[in-house]
Amino acid sequence: MNPDRLSRQASFLTEADKLKRVLRRTLIADGSRRENSAEHSWHLALTAMVLREYAAEPVNFPRVLEMLAAHDLVEIDADDTFAYDVEGNRTRTERERRAADRLFALLPDDLAASLRALWEEFEEHKTPESRFANAVDRIQPLLQNLATDGGTWRIYHPTREQVLRRMDPVRTALPALWPFVQSAIDDFFLTPESDGLRS
Amino acid sequence: MNPDRLSRQASFLTEADKLKRVLRRTLIADGSRRENSAEHSWHLALTAMVLREYAAEPVNFPRVLEMLAAHDLVEIDADDTFAYDVEGNRTRTERERRAADRLFALLPDDLAASLRALWEEFEEHKTPESRFANAVDRIQPLLQNLATDGGTWRIYHPTREQVLRRMDPVRTALPALWPFVQSAIDDFFLTPESDGLRS
Numbered sequence: 015m016n017p018d019r020l021s022r023q024a025s026f027l028t029e030a031d032k033l034k035r036v037l038r039r040t041l042i043a044d045g046s047r048r049e050n051s052a053e054h055s056w057h058l059a060l061t062a063m064v065l066r067e068y069a070a071e072p073v074n075f076p077r078v079l080e081m082l083a084a085h086d087l088v089e090i091d092a093d094d095t096f097a098y099d100v101e102g103n104r105t106r107t108e109r110e111r112r113a114a115d116r117l118f119a120l121l122p123d124d125l126a127a128s129l130r131a132l133w134e135e136f137e138e139h140k141t142p143e144s145r146f147a148n149a150v151d152r153i154q155p156l157l158q159n160l161a162t163d164g165g166t167w168r169i170y171h172p173t174r175e176q177v178l179r180r181m182d183p184v185r186t187a188l189p190a191l192w193p194f195v196q197s198a199i200d201d202f203f204l205t206p207e208s209d210g211l212r213s
Numbered sequence: 214m215n216p217d218r219l220s221r222q223a224s225f226l227t228e229a230d231k232l233k234r235v236l237r238r239t240l241i242a243d244g245s246r247r248e249n250s251a252e253h254s255w256h257l258a259l260t261a262m263v264l265r266e267y268a269a270e271p272v273n274f275p276r277v278l279e280m281l282a283a284h285d286l287v288e289i290d291a292d293d294t295f296a297y298d299v300e301g302n303r304t305r306t307e308r309e310r311r312a313a314d315r316l317f318a319l320l321p322d323d324l325a326a327s328l329r330a331l332w333e334e335f336e337e338h339k340t341p342e343s344r345f346a347n348a349v350d351r352i353q354p355l356l357q358n359l360a361t362d363g364g365t366w367r368i369y370h371p372t373r374e375q376v377l378r379r380m381d382p383v384r385t386a387l388p389a390l391w392p393f394v395q396s397a398i399d400d401f402f403l404t405p406e407s408d409g410l411r412s
Contacts, residue, residue: 027356032242034248042230055255056251059282075275076275080262194216194223
């Protein structure tokens with residue numbers, strides 16, 4: 015056992031704790047506070063486990079779980095960028111790349127490379143595992159919004175078209191869930207009597 | 214697609230959100246607040262990924278990740294039982310069994326059985342995967358304590374012997390880390406000049 019190696023692993027794990035302080039716009043299901051990115055990452059793992067039967071194509075499921083555990087780490091430096099923040103999303107890639115350069119370098123090289131590869135794969139949406147993981151990362155906040163009277167839709171007023179575009183990974187990677195997603199979005203955005211309540 | 218099945222899966226995932234409100238005694242690494250069991254579960258997945266090379270025996274790693282995602286769900290009803298709470302630990306098994314009966318029954322039967330099996334396996338400490346997952350569940354709070362000037366050791370005053378016993382899964386499942394664990398415990402409990410500071 016190489017003490018320096020273990021020491022770097024331990025330092026990285028302690029640094030990773032900071033993800034518990036990164037707040038997303040999404041509320042937890044009782045509406046009492048914003049969700050943090052660490053507990054969100056756990057909830058995605060559970061969501062993947064419960065919904066995996068709906069995957070549109072075969073996925074290497076262990077890789078999905080590892081990807082979900084690593085996918086938000088860069089937010090420790092780059093903060094969470096809200097899906098509907100146009101300006102923030104213009105600079106997101108560059109901010110997150112710098113964060114990845116710093117954070118993964120805390121680890122021994124082999125582990126740095128494998129965790130960084132998980133994050134890059136998630137961002138690129140190119141593999142079946144990435145497409146499935148991204149779909150899970152869309153459906154969980156939708157369930158949180160349904161539990162909180164619209165949640166981020168109610169608070170930040172994205173348009174129905176923005177939300178449908180945001181949810182598109184569900185359409186492609188979890189197509190069996192798409193009617194449920196569409197109907198949830200239509201219930202919120204197209205129900206006339208709710209306009210007054212939600213404006 | 215069976216709408217009732219999906220509806221039960223979605224209800225379970227929303228119910229699972231309550232794990233974000235279950236507070237452990239462990240502090241997050243900046244010492245600012247107690248850690249919740251959802252973010253703890255995520256941190257365990259990451260810890261398992263970073264420390265898996267030290268596993269004493271071969272493990273089915275995907276099963277470890279699934280076990281860690283499911284292992285604390287029963288705390289939604291049974292609350293977190295602090296490791297050094299003697300009275301609470303006398304009733305823990307029964308409280309958690311009742312919680313499992315209610316929570317997993319929210320899911321369709323096949324998923325209920327598979328998630329419950331993960332929780333039971335974790336609790337029984339019998340398989341290599343369970344032993345590894347339990348060791349990870351010990352080393353992460355130790356790292357949190359090291360980041361917070363002793364954390365729960367400083368606040369709740371367990372004895373050195375209680376802590377060593379609590380950490381025993383690390384000795385058996387992550388033996389390469391045991392010298393590090395022993396030395397961290399000895400530094401805290403056996404350093405005379407710190408007694409005054411920590412009393």
